[in-house]
Amino acid sequence: MPRQNIELRIRRQDSPTGPSRWEEFVLPWQPSMNVISCLMEIRKNPVTKQGQKTTPVNWESSCLEEVCGACTMLVNGKPRQSCTALVDNMPDGPITLEPLTKFPVVRDLQVDRKPMFEALKIVKAWVPIDGTYDLGPGPKLSQAEQETSYAFSRCMTCGCCMEVCPQYNTRSDFIGPAPLAQVRLFNAHPTGRMNAHERLDAIMGRGGLVDCGNAQNCVEACPKEIPLTEALGELGKQTTVYWLKNLLNK
């Protein structure tokens, strides 16, 4: 039986450095609601459960179909996209919403996922094709390679894996699973492979691959079921070979 009312407990924070507080809201149930439509309802009339007038809750969202990653937040303590967090699929009781804890809060449920994007720059998660002449079409990929790479290309840098990773925190320099998986992706690309050593150099430093602790929470949390732990193993192999080659040849 669907619930009559939806109760929400939301962790609010007015500014990046300000204190956080809990606010509770109650709104009438409607068919097919997700967390975002709940937040939109609150925005129409931002009054708490206790009848206090408050500010509309701030959150970020874009695609609303779980491919952009922007609306990622902690829903009942688990990192996930709030657009696919359907109210009717959730257990009874209040729904708890919190911002991700591993990224700086901008306001309320909105965080700045910039550290992840910076890490993508550090590991050179791209295929360099700019030049002074047309490079022509790249080499063909086998079907099997395409399928493996496709899995890694589904990453939307939502930050779920970073949120659950015990090695990704303020005490550690670890860049986290998501950027590393992109090294796996671009090192497998037939053109990207030409710069594989640059990416390996980038992840063999402080905060790189060796700071992974194999807790393997990342693969459990990934909403896109990206085989992150396989990427980490594969990069382990690539860095081992590259390291030994350098030791013996340089």
Added chain:
Amino acid sequence: MKVSDRSYFALKRLHSLTGVVPIGLFLLEHLFTNSKALQGEAAFNDAAAELARIPYVGAIEALGIWLPIAFHMVLGVIIATTSQANLGKHGYAKNWQYTLQRVSGVLLVFYILFHTWMTRFDSDYLNSVSAYAFVGDQISNPGVFAFYVVGIVSACWHLGNGLFGFAIHWGLATGRQAQRNVARLAMAVFVVLTLVGLNSLLAFAGKGVYPDWLTKPHGTEHGAVVYEGGQH
């Protein structure tokens, strides 16, 4: 201390390597020698004396055991401090393993210091006639016995589960199935080593389990008894 990126990688990889070779190998040897206690006082004391007669034993001990353990310990504690355990929020099986790896490592720092002091430097030990009797006397104290149990289980866990991390760090197990298999192997190593270790501990109290079917070479059922001085 500031280390360059390259040496950081090498140090971390050495940390992983030393855990298996030589420290893992040493643990196997240690459990092997301890298991001699199942064959009685003389058998264990002989085995211990034989170890002391290894050529270059001082160098092997210092460079092959103490140095790697000290290195693994120091870097391990540093690694553990960079972790933000989150078992409470995300209680996945592998997260338990990850957390227990760090907990067992820290326990082992204390255990190894205690154990090395008691059975290597303590004057009572050095003056004792029988190493077997000395250990038996030690573990008659329930607190010490409990600490030994914790130490043995921690060491076996840390090596067994460490093999899982080792296989992924070095890229030996890359696929999901391969990693699953390594995880199973790691747990099997943990269980077997723990049983062997705890049994040898009990042997020092004269309570080791040492049935013929398990401990006699196959085919000797009707032949001569091979062991002398055993307690069974």
